[in-house]
Amino acid sequence: MKPPISYADPFDHDNLEDPGPLHASLRGAGPVVHLSRYDTYALARYEQVHAALTDWQRFQSAAGVGLSNFRYEKPWRPPSLLLEADPPQHDAPRRVLSAIIGPRALHRLRDQWATVADDLVDRVLSGGDVVDAVPALAEAFPLRVFPDAVGIPAEGRENLLPYGDHLFNAFGPPNDLVVAGAPRIADLSAWVNAQCARDVLSPDGFGAAIWAAADRGDLTSEQAPLVVRSLLSAGVDTTVHGLSAVLYAFATNPEQWQRLRKQPSLARVAFDEAVRWESPVQTFFRTATTDVTVGETVIPDGAKILMFLGAANRDPRRWENPDSFDLCRDPSGHVGFGMGIHQCVGQHIARLEAESVLTALARRVPHIELAGPVHRHHNNTLRAWRSIPVRLHRK
Amino acid sequence: MAETRTLRVTGKEPVADGVVALTLADPHGARLPDWTPGAHIDLILPGGLVRQYSLCGDRWDAYTYRIAVLRETNGRGGSAYIHDGLDIGEAVGLGGPRNNFPVVPAGRYLFIAGGIGITPLLPMIAQVDLLGADWQLLYGGRREASLAFGRDLAGYGDRVHLRPEDRYGLLDLTGFLTAWQPGTRVYSCGPVPLLAAVERACADLPPHTLRMERFTASMLTGPARSAPFEIELARSKTVLTVPAGSSVLDVLAAAGADVLSSCRQGVCGTCEITVLSGEPDHRDSVLDDTERAAGTCMFACVSRSRSDRLVVDL
Numbered sequence: 001m002k003p004p005i006s007y008a009d010p011f012d013h014d015n016l017e018d019p020g021p022l023h024a025s026l027r028g029a030g031p032v033v034h035l036s037r038y039d040t041y042a043l044a045r046y047e048q049v050h051a052a053l054t055d056w057q058r059f060q061s062a063a064g065v066g067l068s069n070f071r072y073e074k075p076w077r078p079p080s081l082l083l084e085a086d087p088p089q090h091d092a093p094r095r096v097l098s099a100i101i102g103p104r105a106l107h108r109l110r111d112q113w114a115t116v117a118d119d120l121v122d123r124v125l126s127g128g129d130v131v132d133a134v135p136a137l138a139e140a141f142p143l144r145v146f147p148d149a150v151g152i153p154a155e156g157r158e159n160l161l162p163y164g165d166h167l168f169n170a171f172g173p174p175n176d177l178v179v180a181g182a183p184r185i186a187d188l189s190a191w192v193n194a195q196c197a198r199d200v201l202s203p204d205g206f207g208a209a210i211w212a213a214a215d216r217g218d219l220t221s222e223q224a225p226l227v228v229r230s231l232l233s234a235g236v237d238t239t240v241h242g243l244s245a246v247l248y249a250f251a252t253n254p255e256q257w258q259r260l261r262k263q264p265s266l267a268r269v270a271f272d273e274a275v276r277w278e279s280p281v282q283t284f285f286r287t288a289t290t291d292v293t294v295g296e297t298v299i300p301d302g303a304k305i306l307m308f309l310g311a312a313n314r315d316p317r318r319w320e321n322p323d324s325f326d327l328c329r330d331p332s333g334h335v336g337f338g339m340g341i342h343q344c345v346g347q348h349i350a351r352l353e354a355e356s357v358l359t360a361l362a363r364r365v366p367h368i369e370l371a372g373p374v375h376r377h378h379n380n381t382l383r384a385w386r387s388i389p390v391r392l393h394r395k
Numbered sequence: 396m397a398e399t400r401t402l403r404v405t406g407k408e409p410v411a412d413g414v415v416a417l418t419l420a421d422p423h424g425a426r427l428p429d430w431t432p433g434a435h436i437d438l439i440l441p442g443g444l445v446r447q448y449s450l451c452g453d454r455w456d457a458y459t460y461r462i463a464v465l466r467e468t469n470g471r472g473g474s475a476y477i478h479d480g481l482d483i484g485e486a487v488g489l490g491g492p493r494n495n496f497p498v499v500p501a502g503r504y505l506f507i508a509g510g511i512g513i514t515p516l517l518p519m520i521a522q523v524d525l526l527g528a529d530w531q532l533l534y535g536g537r538r539e540a541s542l543a544f545g546r547d548l549a550g551y552g553d554r555v556h557l558r559p560e561d562r563y564g565l566l567d568l569t570g571f572l573t574a575w576q577p578g579t580r581v582y583s584c585g586p587v588p589l590l591a592a593v594e595r596a597c598a599d600l601p602p603h604t605l606r607m608e609r610f611t612a613s614m615l616t617g618p619a620r621s622a623p624f625e626i627e628l629a630r631s632k633t634v635l636t637v638p639a640g641s642s643v644l645d646v647l648a649a650a651g652a653d654v655l656s657s658c659r660q661g662v663c664g665t666c667e668i669t670v671l672s673g674e675p676d677h678r679d680s681v682l683d684d685t686e687r688a689a690g691t692c693m694f695a696c697v698s699r700s701r702s703d704r705l706v707v708d709l
């Protein structure tokens with residue numbers, strides 16, 4: 001059966017500014033929709049997105065998780081060994097990285113990051129009541145703890161965000177956002193690649209642990225720098241926008257902030273609920289490895305499939321009152337981190353970062369509210385923020 | 396949702412003298428948890444016997460697991476039960492899959508199998524062959540008829556050296572290892588004396604060259620329990636009962652404890668809880684053997700309890 005057709009461009013500025021109406025119409029149209037503009041198939045309902053994410057056998061990543069199809073086009077950079085690979089090539093890098101940044105391995109960072117968060121919140125509060133939560137908290141915290149944890153030098157860290165921004169734009173079509181990033185990307189890439197070398201990395205970070213895995217023969221020495229690169233590519237912008245999302249959620253849902261303050265152990269739930277609600281990573285593509293039937297539609301072998309994680313996370317078939325940010329809900333099972341073998345390997349880092357910041361804030365800030373107009377930052381993949389002015393009421 | 400993980404036996408066939416292969420599937424036809432070559436699962440047999448078996452099927456088939464079981468004449472009843480008592484259609488409990496024996500990337504591999512030790516190597520071989528790596532297999536057993544999967548392996552031609560003992564004597568490890576070159580990984584699985592011999596034969600090779608899997612009795616703890624158990628939330632001083640058919644996660648969620656989860660398969664690590672006392676029955680794919688033995692944490696979506704009560708930090 002022919003699927004319903006949508007002529008929309010999910011990557012135009014209107015849809016990037018507010019994807020909600022497009023998501024609703026795609027979910028309503030059927031389990032799969034043909035996006036005529038890109039000759040791509042769209043999945044926007046939770047059930048189909050979840051199924052496609054877990055089915056790596058039929059929905060491959062190795063042909064690229066952006067619009068570009070690596071079967072026919074050369075990727076702009078060497079493919080990621082994690083994101084843009086399938087078994088068996090995906091196994092060793094994934095295994096090594098999940099041991100290094102898995103939940104058990106992060107316990108040792110907990111106290112350290114709590115101290116950094118306390119310190120950051122103190123400094124922010126000493127600067128006045130009204131702050132822009134994006135640079136002051138959402139960017140400042142990850143940029144302080146994450147590059148240290150990876151073990152890259154202090155110099156040049158300002159390159160991380162523009163690099164990530166371009167990388168996530170490049171998963172979309174070659175539109176104005178990609179064009180705007182193009183002039184700097186060669187330099188940014190060269191800088192990022194240089195940070196992945198063994199002798200640049202500090203001896204105690206995740207980067208060094210990746211190289212140590214190569215010494216043990218668990219990875220090849222060609223793979224090690226690419227795995228370090230994955231950390232630097234996927235670990236910064238995503239967390240920044242995840243933190244922005246949770247801060248915006250609390251600034252606009254004051255009763256939820258009170259709930260968190262009463263029960264600080266909800267910090268993790270709050271972050272996952274914000275990831276469900278905002279889906280910092282909105283979309284990823286897969287490629288059909290064979291003719292795949294979804295609903296009553298046959299998606300042909302080799303076709304690109306766009307999975308709308310953000311739409312799935314607000315699918316009323318799966319979630320009650322999906323548009324509300326609600327700490328009473330159990331957000332478990334959201335697909336904001338993906339699902340299956342490609343599920344975000346850094347999710348535990350993101351949760352720990354968010355928990356650190358929220359706990360520090362909740363201790364000192366009885367009320368948080370918007371203090372001016374907010375501004376989105378448009379990116380082809382990320383649901384991103386430029387500015388969230390907030391008033392932080394001190395005790 | 397409320398179900399603990401079980402598999403149904405959907406196929407059972409002899410594959411060599413004293414070896415039977417089982418095909419296992421989800422009772423409702425769902426996908427099974429993903430695995431990588433070298434992984435094993437825990438089978439929880441009726442009565443609580445827990446036994447480990449390497450997966451030897453095709454990971455591209457997400458709906459069935461395949462294992463091969465040797466009848467152990469001096470065993471403690473697990474293999475005899477599988478051979479004689481476990482019929483098609485019956486249910487068994489699942490733990491894992493876990494992988495302590497992963498394939499590392501390399502251009503060349505030498506595989507050495509003894510008897511039923513071929514099982515973890517089969518999917519490894521299929522995979523490195525697919526990747527175009529150079530490899531050879533030396534495979535020994537008592538007699539030709541006791542070499543499981545010999546016919547499948549024959550398809551690989553002269554990469555495979557089948558060496559039944561009644562015709563060739565003990566495996567010529569030294570001769571086989573002359574094919575070793577820098578960068579070659581050696582993978583071996585089989586009975587303890589073979590592994591000891593392989594270890595000696597590889598003694599002069601660079602560190603990390605040799606990878607072996609030992610299944611030893613020390614990996615087995617007491618029987619799993621299917622009876623309900625209690626879970627005490629130390630901070631809120633609540634005691635909950637986990638019935639046989641429900642997961643710890645479901646019980647905690649129903650009681651309003653905020654335990655996040657994601658994969659619900661014991662894979663992602665999101666639902667970790669800290670165990671203060673009691674003995675968790677680990678069924679996840681996350682912890683390594685040391686962490687499992689420590690028993691200080693568990694994954695609530697799949698793991699259960701061996702003791703009557705677990706006290707957790709919630």
Ligand code: FES
Nearest residue numbers: 657659663664696
């Ligand atoms: S939810 Fe993933 S390990 Fe339990």
